[in-house]
Amino acid sequence: MSENTSITELSSQYTAQVTSDLERNTKEQERIADEIAALNEQLAALQRNHAVLVSIQQAIDAVPAPADTAEKSGDAVTVPAPRKQSSSAARTSKDAKANKTTKAAKPAVGKRSGAAKPAAKSPAKSRAAAGGKAVSAKPAGKAAPAKTAQPTLVDLVRRHLGEQSEPRSAAEVTTALTQAHPERSIKTTVIRTTLEGLVARNHAHRTKQGTSVFYTASDAPEASESSPKDAAQAVPADA
Template sequence: MSASTPPSSLTDDYTRRIADDLLANRGEQERVRDELTRLRAELSQLEESEHVLVKMQQVLGADGASAAKHGKETTAVPKARRTAGGAGTDKSSRGAEPSTAPGSGSTATTGRNAGEPTWRELTVQYLAGADGPRSAAEVSAALAEAHPHRQVQVTVVRSALEQGVAQARLERSKQGRSVFYSPAPAAAASFQETAAESP
């Protein structure tokens, strides 16, 4: 019976195998893309942390060039130091040059001041207040409108969104080829509690 298998049956078998292989290939591509996005988001966060730490060292009167060089040599940036904000600005008067406190003076439109929230915090906060899932482009447009002094790039916002997904603060859903983001239930509940407490 197997010797008399019609050619159409063999064609169907090959068609199914090719379709399965193609599906597996596309799934692997998506996995690699997700991993790449996560790594980009992690790199972006590390660069942002380095920028804040260098600014803080400059405020404290340290040599900016040696601080930047030292920052490049280290492999990890402690996150706990980011919250120090303007701590120690009163002690900066002993430096040779007058220093400027974070958030004052001229600021570049591309970065953020030391006291401002990160892109990840902004995206989580925006989605927690939104009435449904949003794409990275929609989130970028909303943040650009809400924060005109900061340069919003869709790739940076997408990385921040993926970071939120990795930390279980956001959820990702797909509709066709489009990806949408919404707050994780715990993040949405904490936003509603915060909104209720604020006047």
């Protein structure tokens, strides 16, 4: 009888201990599940903010840079003032000019009165010729080359999803865009963030198959491209 009683007491104790452990384990699972849900919400908010910030940065990069102001206005060059000639040099220059004028006038005196004088150019023709030389001598201004704005990564991803008939993963989208645009550096992490941003704005749908995530284009009409200022206002307060 004593052995049966001790066995019954031990069984009762073990049963109570196991029941207590099960309750404690269940409560711990519920607590951890709540924490995971809260962390997932924070992660989703951070991903949305990151996508918005990436689109703002790409929109800023797509704006063409202003032309160099030095080409428009020209570099300011300081021209030194001419030096004043000394009084002796000025007198020597005047005497030389007077001698040249006298030598040029002497042959005209010895000519016959009936000799034909060369026709003087009219002032209008002189001005026209001078104006033509001035116009032809003026260098043509450099035409600033037009800079074509490249499409942003958001536009490329959205266009690629719209052209596909089946869902695509972030890795597949990265491979396709890298082959189509080898001159751009495209990373899978940036593509995944961009896709999550499109999902947050209802421009794409996300489906999960096992451990893989696939994306498809949304049937909703695409919103007009927002300016960097509007995109900056769209950033949530917890960014």
